[in-house]
Amino acid sequence: MASLQHSQAIKGAKVLMVGAGGIGCELLKTLALSDFQDIHIIDMDTIEVSNLNRQFLFRQSHVGQSKAKVARDAVLRFRPHISITPYHANVKDSNFNVDFFKQFNVILNGLDNLDARRHVNRLCLAAEVPLVESGTTGFLGQVTVHVKGKTECYECQPKPAPKTYPVCTITSTPSKFVHCVVWAKDLLFAKLFGDKNQDNDLNVRSNDAARSSKNVDDVFEWGENEDIEQYGRRIYDHVFGYNIEQALSNEETWKNRNKPRPIYCRDVLPDIMTQRNGNNVDKTDDLSSASAMASLGLKNPQDIWCLMENTKVFIEALKLFFTNRRKEIGNLSFDKDDLLAVEFVTAAANIRAASFNIPLQSLFEAKGIAGNIVHAVATTNAIVAGLIVIEAIKVLKKDTESYRMTYCLEHPSKKMLLMPVEPFEPNKSCCVCSETPLSLEINTHRSKLRDFVEKIVKAKLGMNSPLIMHATALLYEVGDDLEEDEIANYNANLEKVLSELPSPVTGGTMLTVEDLQQEFTCNIHIKHREEFDEEKEPDGMVLSGWTQALPEKKDAKTSNGNGASTSKSLPTKPGNTEIDIEVKEISDGTVSPGTKRKLSEFSAGSPVDHSSDVDETRNNKKIQKHDDEDELVMLDHWDSDMSKKQRLP
Amino acid sequence: MAEPKAKYDRQLRIWGEHGQAALEKATICLLNCGPTGSETLKNLVLGGVGSITVIDGSKVEPGDLGNNFMVDESCVGQSKAKCVCTFLQELNDAVKAKFIEEYPEALIGSNPSFFSQFTIVVATQLVEDSMIKLDKICREANVLLIFARSYGLTGFVRISVKEHAVIESKPDHFLDDLRLNNPWPELKRFAETIDLNVTDPVAHKHTPYVVILVKIVEEWTKAHSGALPSTWDEKKEFKELLKAGMVAMDEDNYKEAIEASFKVFASRGINSDLLRDNA
Numbered sequence: 001m002a003s004l005q006h007s008q009a010i011k012g013a014k015v016l017m018v019g020a021g022g023i024g025c026e027l028l029k030t031l032a033l034s035d036f037q038d039i040h041i042i043d044m045d046t047i048e049v050s051n052l053n054r055q056f057l058f059r060q061s062h063v064g065q066s067k068a069k070v071a072r073d074a075v076l077r078f079r080p081h082i083s084i085t086p087y088h089a090n091v092k093d094s095n096f097n098v099d100f101f102k103q104f105n106v107i108l109n110g111l112d113n114l115d116a117r118r119h120v121n122r123l124c125l126a127a128e129v130p131l132v133e134s135g136t137t138g139f140l141g142q143v144t145v146h147v148k149g150k151t152e153c154y155e156c157q158p159k160p161a162p163k164t165y166p167v168c169t170i171t172s173t174p175s176k177f178v179h180c181v182v183w184a185k186d187l188l189f190a191k192l193f194g195d196k197n198q199d200n201d202l203n204v205r206s207n208d209a210a211r212s213s214k215n216v217d218d219v220f221e222w223g224e225n226e227d228i229e230q231y232g233r234r235i236y237d238h239v240f241g242y243n244i245e246q247a248l249s250n251e252e253t254w255k256n257r258n259k260p261r262p263i264y265c266r267d268v269l270p271d272i273m274t275q276r277n278g279n280n281v282d283k284t285d286d287l288s289s290a291s292a293m294a295s296l297g298l299k300n301p302q303d304i305w306c307l308m309e310n311t312k313v314f315i316e317a318l319k320l321f322f323t324n325r326r327k328e329i330g331n332l333s334f335d336k337d338d339l340l341a342v343e344f345v346t347a348a349a350n351i352r353a354a355s356f357n358i359p360l361q362s363l364f365e366a367k368g369i370a371g372n373i374v375h376a377v378a379t380t381n382a383i384v385a386g387l388i389v390i391e392a393i394k395v396l397k398k399d400t401e402s403y404r405m406t407y408c409l410e411h412p413s414k415k416m417l418l419m420p421v422e423p424f425e426p427n428k429s430c431c432v433c434s435e436t437p438l439s440l441e442i443n444t445h446r447s448k449l450r451d452f453v454e455k456i457v458k459a460k461l462g463m464n465s466p467l468i469m470h471a472t473a474l475l476y477e478v479g480d481d482l483e484e485d486e487i488a489n490y491n492a493n494l495e496k497v498l499s500e501l502p503s504p505v506t507g508g509t510m511l512t513v514e515d516l517q518q519e520f521t522c523n524i525h526i527k528h529r530e531e532f533d534e535e536k537e538p539d540g541m542v543l544s545g546w547t548q549a550l551p552e553k554k555d556a557k558t559s560n561g562n563g564a565s566t567s568k569s570l571p572t573k574p575g576n577t578e579i580d581i582e583v584k585e586i587s588d589g590t591v592s593p594g595t596k597r598k599l600s601e602f603s604a605g606s607p608v609d610h611s612s613d614v615d616e617t618r619n620n621k622k623i624q625k626h627d628d629e630d631e632l633v634m635l636d637h638w639d640s641d642m643s644k645k646q647r648l649p
Numbered sequence: 650m651a652e653p654k655a656k657y658d659r660q661l662r663i664w665g666e667h668g669q670a671a672l673e674k675a676t677i678c679l680l681n682c683g684p685t686g687s688e689t690l691k692n693l694v695l696g697g698v699g700s701i702t703v704i705d706g707s708k709v710e711p712g713d714l715g716n717n718f719m720v721d722e723s724c725v726g727q728s729k730a731k732c733v734c735t736f737l738q739e740l741n742d743a744v745k746a747k748f749i750e751e752y753p754e755a756l757i758g759s760n761p762s763f764f765s766q767f768t769i770v771v772a773t774q775l776v777e778d779s780m781i782k783l784d785k786i787c788r789e790a791n792v793l794l795i796f797a798r799s800y801g802l803t804g805f806v807r808i809s810v811k812e813h814a815v816i817e818s819k820p821d822h823f824l825d826d827l828r829l830n831n832p833w834p835e836l837k838r839f840a841e842t843i844d845l846n847v848t849d850p851v852a853h854k855h856t857p858y859v860v861i862l863v864k865i866v867e868e869w870t871k872a873h874s875g876a877l878p879s880t881w882d883e884k885k886e887f888k889e890l891l892k893a894g895m896v897a898m899d900e901d902n903y904k905e906a907i908e909a910s911f912k913v914f915a916s917r918g919i920n921s922d923l924l925r926d927n928a
Contacts, residue, residue, distance in 0.1 A: 029718055050658045053695050056740055078718045138663050301654075302666055368662055375662035378692040390802070 009396040010035050014103060017041040018091050018120055019110030020067040022376055023134055025057045026385035027110055028071050032079045034389055039083070040104070043068040044090040048337070054378035092119050092464055094517055101127035106395050108388055109133045112374070114159055118432075118462035119518060121146065121154035125433055126519035130395045134384050138375040141408035143387040145423055148433065150400060156427035161459070162372075166535045171201050172247055173257060177353055177361050181369045184348035185334050188239060189341065191220055193321060193332040202239070222322070229272055232318040233265040236311070240264070240351050260356045268311045290324045292316035292343045293363070301363040310350040310360070317344035336371025345370050383408055387418070429545065431461075437510075437523040438545040442498065444506050444528045447540060449476060450494040455539045461522060463515035470511055473503035498526075657697055667817055669697065673743075675768040676700045680753035680783075682733040684716045685799045686773040691719075694737045700745035701737065702767070705730040706752035754779050757786065765790035773797050784809050829862045830870070830877055830913040840864055845894060853896055858906035865890055865906075866913045878914055887913075 015036060017027060020043035031039055045067050047058045057074035058067070068086035075084060089096075091111075101107065101123045109131065111117050117133065124131040124146065131146040133154055146153050169175070170183050187202045202220075219238050222231050244262040247253065292298075292313045298305065305313065317340055321329060325340075334341050346366035353360050367373065387406045394402045404420040413419065429436045440456065449468075453476065457466045468476040476490050498505040505511060507528030514521045524543075532540045654661065654669075661669055675698050679686045682705045690701055709724040709732055719736035720729065730748035738746040749756075753772070756763060757779055764770055764786055772783055772794065780796055787794040788811050796807045832840065840863040847853050869887060870877065878887040888907050895903045 033716060033718060049655045052656045052741075053658075053660050053697070056691060056695055059739065075718075078714070078721050364661070373659070373662065376659040377663055378695045382688065382692060 005397065006393065007035065010393060011037055013105045013396050014038045015040070015392065016101070016104040016107045017110060018107065018116070019043055019112070020071040020086075021045065021051065021110060021112065022054050022378075022381040023110030023136060023384055023388075024067070025055045025071055026378075026381045027108060027388055028057070028075050028084070030385045030389045031108075031392075032075050032082060032084075034393075037082045040085040040087070041068050041071065042087040042089060042091045042096065043071075044088065054376055054381055056378065091116055094465075096123070097517060098123060098126045098519055101129055104129055106392050107131045108392060110385075110388075111135075114161070115462060118155055118159075119464065122432060122515070122518035122520045124148070125153055132388050132391050132395065134388050136376065136380045136384050136408075138377065139380055139408075139410040141380045141384040142406065143384055143391055144405040145391050145395065145403045147395070147400075147403070147423075149426065151403065151423035152426050153430060153433040155432040156424070156430040164538070166538050167201060168534070172253060174352065174356050174358065175257075177349065177358050177365075178369050180349040180352040180356070180358060181345065181366055183352055184345045185370050188348050189332075189334055189345055192235070192318070193329050193341075196330060202243075228319045228322050229315060231322075232315040235318070236265045236314060236351075239348075240355055244355055258357055263307070263351060263355050265311065265315075268308050269315070290320045291339050292320060292347075293339075295320075301367075304360050304362045305347075305350065307351065307354050307360075310347045310354070313343055313347035314351060317347060334370065336367055336373065342367045342370065380408060383418075431522050431545070432520060435521065435523075436545060437525060438543055439525045439527055440511075440541060440543050441527045441529040442541040443530060443532070444498040444526065446497060448495060448497050449501060451540070452498065453494065455541060456524075456543055457513050460543050461513065461520075463513065463518065463520065465515055465517055467514045467516065468511060469514070470501070470503040470505055470509065475501055475503065475505075475511075660696060665817075673697055673699050676702070676766065678702045678704065678764060678767040678770045680704050680770065680772040681774040682717075682719075682730055683774050685797050685804070686771060687717055687719050687733050687737075689771055689773075689797065690733075690737055691740065694740045694744050694746075697741060698744055699768075700747070701734075703730040703734050703737075703746075703748040704751060704753050704756060705733075705748070706750055706755070757782050761786040762790075764792055767792055769793045769795060771795045771797065826912070827859060829859065830866050830915070832863050836863065850897065854900040854902055856902055858902045858909060861891065861894065861902065861906040862910065862913055865894070877916065884910070884914060 013036060015031065015038070017024060017031075017039060018041075020028065020041050024041065024043065028039065028041065043066070046064050047055070047062045047067055047070060049060070049063055051058060051067075052060065055067075057071045062070045066086070066088035068088050072084040072086040076082075087096075107120065107124050107129055109117060109120055111120070112135075121131060121133075125148050128148050130148075131154065132143065133146060134143045135141065144154070145151060165179060165182060169179055170187065174180050174183065187200060190198065191200045191202050220235065241262045241264040244260050248259060248262070293301075296309070296312055296316055298309065298313070320340055321344070325332075332341070334345065336342060342363060346361075346363045349366055349370075350360045361369075387408075391403065391406075403423050405423055407419040407421070409417055409419060411417075426433055428434050431438055440452075442452070453466065453468070457463050457468070465478040466476070467474070467478070475493050482490075493501055505526055507526055509526050511524045511526060512521065513524060529542075532542070657669060664672075672693075677690070677693060677698055677700070679690055679701060682690070682703050686703075690703070694701060705728070707729050709720050709727055709729045711725060713720055713729065714722065714725070717733070720732045724732040728748070728750040730750055734746045734748040738744070753775060761782075764783070770783070770787055770792055772780065773796075775783070775796070775798075784794060787809065791811055793813065794809045796805070796809070798804055827836065836859075840860045843856055843860050843864075845856060845861065845864055847856070865887070866877070869890065878884045888910055891903060891907050891910060
């Protein structure tokens with residue numbers, strides 16, 4: 001370990017860390033203790049209290065300060081003579097361009113979102129600098145190595161996008177608590193406290209004759225001198241009472257589903273709260289600590305409130321927003337650290353859940369769902385940081401044969417908690433590192449350029465500052481140096497349907513989309529299609545061509561997979577599909593190992609043709625062995641994950 | 650509002666309130682606070698463990714500055730246990746941190762009953778002789794003992810405990826067991842009311858997968874003198890049998906039945922190992 005070559009490789013290295021959070025703190029410490037002398041670190045966040053259970057370079061007194069800077073200061077305390085350069089900035093900023101990345105020997109990611117990871121991946125490919133990627137969720141973690149031309153890039157295996165739900169499930173037919181949370185957060189909260197001009201799928205019209213005196217178009221408008229509690233009750237009745245009645249009138253919807261029940265405030269909470277409690281909300285209360293729970297005496301966020309308590313919280317939270325935070329209304333977006341917002345969303349989600357016979361949840365649970373909170377603990381990050389440094393050193397020594405992707409499991413599999421896998425060869429159909437063209441099915445007469453930009457270019461392709469060309473015509477671009485008339489032209493283009501653009505985009509033509517900063521170009525063949533399934537294809541467009549390698553092996557693997565999961569019949573395992581979905585929802589980059597072609601030459605025959613067969617045989621052997629020995633063997637997480645992976649669309 | 654818990658929010662989402670309570674009740678004794686032991690305690694302290702007691706008789710030497718980030722230049726010459734303890738206390742002031750400047754080997758020899766007060770003893774950098782002695786002491790006192798050593802890029806962690814009861818196992822997935830291969834009377838009756846071979850395609854693809862399994866298992870056991878599918882081939886055959894019942898490709902209920910078929914393979918009754926165990 002102390003060979004001269006080894007220490008020279010480290011001492012002379014210039015490394016970039018992206019992220020100074022959970023993984024970042026452990027990584028910076030390990031790098032410093034491993035004798036790295038020149039470390040740069042980018043992180044745009046500031047320190048929060050919930051970080052302190054694992055980001056050990058930070059203290060309570062640091063809350064609010066820059067993570068990158070505080071981390072640097074903490075490490076310099078025990079390694080005063082090394083160089084650590086912090087950047088309190090977003091890695092997507094234009095100054096972190098290809099030239100910036102080129103100055104480093106290796107890039108080490110400790111990010112928590114897919115978008116930034118893809119961005120860094122592209123810059124590393126463009127700069128031709130190796131990337132060591134990583135991610136953790138609770139007890140699970142992984143470290144992967146990406147070297148252009150030698151291994152897969154980070155995007156060779158398409159990563160699952162954050163889970164979205166069909167609009168009708170959210171607005172009309174929720175069946176899970178998460179649907180109710182999304183409704184409460186993205187519809188109700190947004191309608192009441194967010195931008196009033198935004199389109200909203202919430203039913204806003206009311207036929208209530210009693211309100212006809214004002215001829216109010218939007219029932220959510222707060223009347224001039226309306227008592228706050230009255231207003232709250234009115235909203236309550238509208239969304240939980242009237243809207244449900246409206247929905248019930250459509251018999252078709254409920255043919256095969258349980259019917260919801262309308263809930264009216266007067267049935268749950270007959271007395272006016274202010275009269276009963278005798279406490280009018282005091283306007284001089286400390287604004288920042290306004291909390292419905294506090295004024296109602298509900299102390300434990302882990303308690304599940306009953307319908308009446310939820311109703312009280314709903315009304316009280318609404319009151320507090322309007323009395324203490326009037327100015328913010330109209331501009332508020334949901335923030336998981338805004339207690340009052342979390343209280344309101346929890347209450348609203350719970351009341352809706354009660355209506356639809358879905359089990360209620362605590363504030364703690366609801367907050368996790370609404371805020372997309374990922375569970376995290378110090379130990380996994382420490383393990384992953386150690387693995388990152390080990391891989392980084394291999395990269396610096398150009399020890400290609402030794403590169404490993406390592407997966408940290410929750411329970412040992414075959415007595416191993418860490419699963420090393422050799423990296424795979426680049427995916428020839430990867431549109432990022434292999435420049436494969438893609439196909440897009442879209443209704444060119446109905447979809448606008450704006451839809452294409454939002455749903456495909458930004459969301460699916462992960463481009464930040466895209467440029468869209470159709471043959472020689474520049475249809476759209478983003479930039480700081482554009483002229484007024486150019487901007488106007490592009491804005492006009494956004495609103496046009498594809499077939500009516502200055503350079504008409506119809507079936508059979510090709511669009512070229514580029515992000516100059518990421519140095520990423522993508523050619524997309526357009527295919528016109530009239531109809532799309534509202535539930536299965538909610539975007540109204542389907543992008544294809546970005547496939548995993550060896551699609552033809554799918555069937556063989558699937559049956560193997562079935563064999564694996566059924567022979568090792570621990571009840572937990574079909575839930576494997578659920579594991580995948582959970583991970584997908586979190587989208588932290590945690591990936592289960594896949595069975596694909598291998599880099600090494602140990603596989604029989606050429607890597608291209610036979611290594612997958614070797615994998616299969618190995619799989620097969622494992623399965624057979626277990627079957628003969630013992631039925632109820634601890635399920636091999638590793639095997640099922642691999643076979644499950646083949647099944648993912 | 651439980652504000653003190655805000656710090657632990659992310660880990661509460663892993664092990665819940667009971668897990669956190671158990672952690673906060675725990676008392677840890679660390680023997681030797683070299684890099685291995687110190688890092689171990691760091692993770693426990695961050696999580697809010699009840700108390701830590703660090704036992705180490707050595708003083709901080711310049712060499713320690715290279716591999717233990719909890720000590721710095723100003724600590725050279727002082728008790729290592731004291732310095733590490735001070736650093737750890739900073740990480741979480743809710744944890745009670747104590748230290749004893751004494752060599753663990755000496756303590757093991759002179760005061761074995763000292764260890765019975767702890768929930769867990771983490772013993773690092775001990776030689777085998779001491780490990781054996783300590784193991785005997787901890788077993789008698791029913792204290793959980795963890796040995797750990799590291800050398801360069803290798804190391805070991807070994808747990809030694811007489812018996813450890815787990816009540817809330819928190820399985821990843823809800824374990825449901827409808828005893829499909831031995832259904833209770835009402836389930837049996839319900840299954841009897843359903844005809845798997847119903848002609849209406851909508852009804853066919855709405856037959857609950859549980860019913861499909863109950864019926865097919867019955868068919869199987871009849872044909873195999875009461876035995877359940879046990880070998881890999883038999884299980885495959887069973888699944889083929891299920892597949893044969895499909896009339897269309899989009900019948901999700903049959904797919905679900907195939908995926909869940911392992912539920913009927915489990916043998917009935919209590920595992921023979923458990924029956925044998927008289928403890």
